[in-house]
Amino acid sequence: MNQPSNPFLKFIQNNREELLAEWTDKMKALDDPKVSSVLSDQVYTNTCNEYINILLLSFRGEDKEITSKICDFSQRIVQQGWSLRYISTGLSEFNKLLFFEMTIDDSEEEKMKLVWSFDKWISPVNSEVLYQYASSWERTVSLQKIALQELSAPLIPVFENITVMPLVGTIDTERAKRIMENLLQGVVKHRAEVVLIDITGVPVVDTMVAHHIIQASEAVRLVGAKCLLVGIRPEIAQTIVNLGIDLSQVITKNSLQKGIESALEMTNRQIVSLEE
Known part of the structure; x- marks a missing residue:
């Protein structure tokens, strides 16, 4: 993953609490009411906070450590029962929120200059999250299938x-x-x-x-x-x-x-x- 320019890092560090609170609210609003009524607010906050930590870690450019963190993160969201569509939409919402907040006072020309570098930095992170999610989901389904087969005809x-x-x-x-x-x-x-x-x-x-x-x-x-x-x-x-x-x-x-x-x-x- 390529190391992005410092403005992204600086903005997240300076506005972390505001970004976290707003994104957490969006994630709760996007979720199925049947799920959100069971999960505590802290689960959403912790999940969003963990993703932001991964973004901050990506600035250091240590691929193995980032992949390991993303793998752990993906396993947890699979265990929480969140769908791939929900996670993908949630990441997209954060990306839009972050970019909008970063460029709210910029001209259209300045925004266009940032689009490419922003996407170059954050897209690989999101792609790895979705890839690890799919892998973790497949492993979970495979283990469940084996367990069900064992239980389907016990002697x-x-x-x-x-x-x-x-x-x-x-x-x-x-x-x-x-x-x-x-x-x-x-x-x-x-x-x-x-x-x-x-x-x-x-x-x-x-x-x-x-x-x-x-x-x-x-x-x-x-x-x-x-x-x-x-x-x-x-x-x-x-x-x-x-x-x-x-x-x-x-x-x-x-x-x-x-x-x-x-x-x-x-x-x-x-x-x-x-x-x-």
Whole structure:
């Protein structure tokens, strides 16, 4: 980043508090009311102040340090949930505010002389902010996707040789593939004899979903375990009947509790009441 002329530095240093206050107000006004009502005024002030610190640092021309500061700054604004559009608009508003305040008493000719050097100084800083924001956002989304994939088909051991896979939400082809992989790996890892697939949280069971469940059940059987389908609500049962889906090869129970009781029986155990 090229080192700009001193008038910019001097003006920011002499008018920092006024610039900060006015820009903070603009940022709050630009933000979604649902967001601004949750964030404190101090968050806006700190964010704007951090950006001004980056601008001041840019006068020293130390690219590595500036990039590091911008990276940290971008990560924080991503965590605050601010959109790229909002950040871009906010930076543009500050640029206009700063340039207008600097040249308020200048003639049009003098303003035009400053435009090029002003843009040459501040554009690389803003470009790096937006680039680091996009990179940080991509990393965040990627980590969230991995976390969601891990949670999309968890296999939980509840008793020795008994595991449960609770499913929540819709089941598409990609998720069905993950369910199959986790089931087979989990059966081996936990030495499961009985696996319960709990569909209490699955809103719709259509022909495709039923097909995936039957495939999963068959795969579990082939590796030496038994599969129970639990959590079949009345409306789901009616849908299965209306669609003519054949689940005769799958053991079904209407609740997870009933399924666990059956699983215990299959592994030669039972739940007993302790007399006082």
